[in-house]
Amino acid sequence: MNSLNVLGIGSSMREGSYGTMTLKILLDLIERYEAKTRLLDLRELKMPIFNPDSSTGPDMEIQKMTDEVSWADAFILVSPDYHGSMSGSMKNFLDHYWEEFAGKTFGYICTSHEKGLTVMDQMRTAVRQCYGWSLPYGISVNGEEDFNEMGAIINGLLDKRLNILAHDLVVYGKLIREQFLQDISNDVSDTFAARYRL
Numbered sequence: 001m002n003s004l005n006v007l008g009i010g011s012s013m014r015e016g017s018y019g020t021m022t023l024k025i026l027l028d029l030i031e032r033y034e035a036k037t038r039l040l041d042l043r044e045l046k047m048p049i050f051n052p053d054s055s056t057g058p059d060m061e062i063q064k065m066t067d068e069v070s071w072a073d074a075f076i077l078v079s080p081d082y083h084g085s086m087s088g089s090m091k092n093f094l095d096h097y098w099e100e101f102a103g104k105t106f107g108y109i110c111t112s113h114e115k116g117l118t119v120m121d122q123m124r125t126a127v128r129q130c131y132g133w134s135l136p137y138g139i140s141v142n143g144e145e146d147f148n149e150m151g152a153i154i155n156g157l158l159d160k161r162l163n164i165l166a167h168d169l170v171v172y173g174k175l176i177r178e179q180f181l182q183d184i185s186n187d188v189s190d191t192f193a194a195r196y197r198l
C-alpha cells in the first residue's frame with residue numbers, strides 16, 4: 001500500500017460546526033503523511049434513516065456514500081456531544097454499514113463542553129461491534145474556547161493533539177490495513193481476517 005485512504009465523517013447539522021471545522025484542519029494535517037483524504041459531511045448528504053426492510057435498493061445518496069466508505073482504509077468520526085451521546089446523524093451513518101468497517105482504523109473527535117468521553121466511547125463501541133480498530137484516545141474540542149471568530153485554533157494543546165492524531169492514524173492505520181489485506185489474500189484460516197474472504 002503506497003498511501004492510506006482516510007475518510008472524515010462530519011455529523012453536525014449546524015452551519016459553522018466546530019467539529020467539521022476541526023475535521024477539515026485534521027484532514028489537511030493527514031495529507032502531510034502518505035495519505036489521501038476525503039470529507040463526507042452528513043449535513044450536505046441528506047442520508048435517509050436506515051431501514052433494514054428497505055426493498056427499493058440503495059438510493060443515489062447512499063450509493064455515493066458506500067463508494068466513499070469502501071474507498072477508505074481508515075476513518076475519522078466527528079460528532080457533537082448531544083446529551084452525552086453521539087449525534088443522530090452519526091448513529092444513522094454507522095447503522096448503514098458493518099463489514100465495510102472491518103480491518104480499518106478509526107480516530108475520534110467530539111465537540112463538547114464536557115470532553116465528550118461518553119460520546120467517543122459510544123462511537124468506539126459501534127465500531128468495535130463491526131470489527132473496526134480504534135485509536136486508544138480521542139480529541140475533544142470546546143468550540144468557543146478553542147477557536148477565534150476567524151475560525152483559527154487558539155488552543156496550542158488542541159493543535160498538538162491534532163498533529164498527534166494525524167500521525168498516529170496514518171501509521172497505525174496502515175499497519176492494521178496492510179496486515180488485514182495480507183491475511184485476506186493468504187490461505188491461513190486462523191486469522192481474524194479469514195472470515196472476510198470472498
Ligand SMILES: Cc1cc2nc3c(=O)[nH]c(=O)nc-3n(C[C@H](O)[C@H](O)[C@H](O)COP(=O)(O)O)c2cc1C
Pocket residue numbers: 012013014016017018019020079080081082083084085111112113114115143
Ligand atoms: C440537543 C443538544 C444537546 C446537547 N447536549 C450537550 C451535552 O450533553 N453536553 C455538552 O457538553 N454539550 C452539549 N451540547 C452542546 C454541543 O455539544 C456543542 O454546542 C457542540 O459544540 C456542537 O458541535 P458543533 O459545533 O460541531 O455543531 C448539546 C447541544 C444540543 C443542540
